[in-house]
Amino acid sequence: MDVSLLSLHWVYLAFVMLIIGFMVMRRDTTVVCVVGIIALGLLATHSISQSVGGVFSGFIYAIKELVGTILVISLIVALSKLLIRTGINEVMISPVTRLIRTPALAFWVIGIVMMIISWFFWPSPAVALVGAVLLPVAIRVGLPALGVAVSMNLFGHGIALSGDFVIQGAPKLTADAAGIPVSDVISASVPLVLVMGAVTTVIAYWYMRKDMKNGTLTASTGLAAAAPGADVPPESSADSPLSPAVRLGAAIVIPILFALDIVAMFQLHLQGGDATALIGGTALLIMIVLSILTHRSAGLEKTTSYLIEGFLFGFKVFGPVIPIAAFFYLGDSAFTDIFGKVLPEGSHGIVNDLGLALAQTVPINTAISSVTLTAVGAITGLDGSGFSGISLAGSIAHLFAAAIGSGIATLTALGQIAAIWVGGGTLVPWALIPAAAICGVDPFELARRNLKPVVIGLAVTTVVAMFLI
Template sequence: MDVSLLSLHWVYLAFVLLIIGFMVMRRDTTIVCIIGILALGLLATHSVSHSVGGVFSGFIYAIKELIGTILVISLIVALSRLLIITGINEVMISPVSRLIRSPALAFWIIGIVMMVISWFFWPSPAVALVGAVLLPVAIRVGLPALGVAVAMNLFGHGIALSGDFVIQGAPKLTADAAGIPVSDVLSASVPLVIVMGIVTTAVAYWYMRRDMQSGKLTMETGRTAPSAADTEQSQQPSGSLLTPAVKKAAAIVIPLLFALDIVAMFRLDLQGGDATALIGGTALIIMIALSLLAHRNNGLERATSYLIEGFLFGFKVFGPVIPIAAFFYLGDSAFTDIFGKVLPEGSHGIVNDLGLALAQTVPINTGVSAVTLTTVGAITGLDGSGFSGISLAGSIAHLFAAAIGSGIATLTALGQIAAIWVGGGTLVPWALIPAAAICGIDPFELARRNLKPVVIGLAVTTIVAMFLI
């Protein structure tokens, strides 16, 4: 076997560590990722032209993977701008304002709402719904946009997605790989999800309160652009566009339409991308109808201008992330799509190969098994998917449980939780973009804010798992 093919894994790992180091130093990682793609391409193809072309192909692959998220965020932004201009947002959020009266209430209420919606429809459409409605309220009571993003992120992409108790996509993958019933994984994951959720959100809240009191966390911390549901700081509402009666009617109809979306998702079993598409399409139709109603003769032109503004926002936010996502997608199936079938025979992708190699080099006992499953899950989550490596976690859990004689369901659930918390959208910056974009937050700043709580949560959850095996 070609030595250069074997070295792909080590070069990929070296660049991952280098990128993490640059993030810690708060330096931009775009150029590092592009160099990483070039280096992997040269090792894989031994061709300069293919390597250079691979950078462009990697960008295209990343855009294809992210385009659904880019579009729904752009459409929500377009609608939000119109709601601000017409003053409808003021009427919509007034009832919620009475309930959310402090930053603490804003953090926990937004998080719990996000978690419940994510259980049924996964986090991507939930981010658009929760952020557009509750972000202005949270900002008004003093919770920074970064704090809102943390709440949506940890409760949605963390707690809800890692357990996946309703849709059961994640436990089905891990259970099949481990050779056990889905119900066993679900039962075993309940205490681990509870521990992980309580520890992580409590630690995140404590850090947030401490930094707010010290002045380290302010209303502008991490802000890179006006949020998708920003307040009048960027645009003042124009009361002459709509009468108070029309504003009130719109404030009732718009949430009702999104509520009907939720009913449709449930009745038609719409999940993931299909659910996101329904939310995006509804936002677009509402925006067009309101533009025609508010601007009358200029409604057609203004609808287009709102749409353009939304797309400008979406691509401005995602622009710096596309090169980074392109590199990390190479850790999974994207490598073959971009550079051809050049990986060693029997390879399951660079990231999964690294996780499997780790599992095969450690001694096997209860404590080491738990730590290894957490580590393997975290490594396989580095591609930003969270789901790509959980089958590997299930397979490794099966091997370890056979060696120690027990704990297959707990180990499987532990690997699933680690993979999704890291890769599903709480630590990997290109995976947590939906929440960051809706809140107008730098995704790398959000990843840094999540890092300590998630690492502490994983450590505590791993220790608890040792006693449950």
């Protein structure tokens, strides 16, 4: 057996560790991933041209795998920008403002509304949808702006994004890397998301109430000027070209259409790409109709403008993900697709082979596996994306599950949750800017406020995962 083929596994593992190291140092990993693909290609094919071409082929493979996720997120962001500019978002959320009468109600109502909207519109655009309308109401009843930012962060960028049950962008990435169906990751993540969400939000609320009583959290705590380029509505509802009746009708019809999508998913057993396609198609059709109603004769051109804004957002978010995904897909079936059938006879893929070898040499158990996946997920989140490293989490979950013989879906979901809670917008300061800008608070102060609840939540969720494997 060719020694160079056997060394593929060690080189792959070495680059995995190198990527983790770069993430810990908060350095970009794109170059490392490209070098890793070339190195694996040279070992596998002994051809410079094939290994260099393998980088491009790997990117193409990753884009093909991710294009559905990128597209649906781009469409939803495009729709959300149109809703903000027409003032329909204000009408959609206005009934909730009547429920907000105390700081406690403000914290929980804003959080729950943020979570629900984030399931359908993703957290970053949802921040603008929710914050623009509910922030003044919350401040009026006595909840500091920092408390509003915490609520939106934990429920939106934490609970909603880490589960991503509707759009299914996050579970698609981790499921592909782990080599399992998206539905398995979603099912396994439900109890973990519930535990993580409940523990984190209750502790955050307890700390907030305690600090409000002793005077360390006031209306002026953590206030800062809004960040340049913050995603705030460029028009108020008073300037909207739509009449109040049309805005009201749209505010009623849009949630009904998305609710019908959810019903269709259950009735027709739509999951993964099929469910994503239904949500994306609905968002696109709503946007086209609203754009024509809003801009009339310029509606055709404006529709394209909104699409461009959405695509700019989508590729900005997923730009760092593609090189990392391209490398980690090589751990499974993508290797054969890109470099041909060059793995040793009897190989089940690089990650599977490493898992089997690990099982024979190291006493891996559920506790060690769970702690490791939480740590890996948290480390990959340090780049502030939350998404760029979840392919790594899925790949390592595959490896550990092969070693212990079970729990691949739970381990994958655990790594996904840790990565997104840390990097998706609750702990890393530069990922907190959307919520911090809308609320006018310092992102570093928001990160400090979130730190204890999120760390405690991750610890409890990791322990729960040990019993679910």
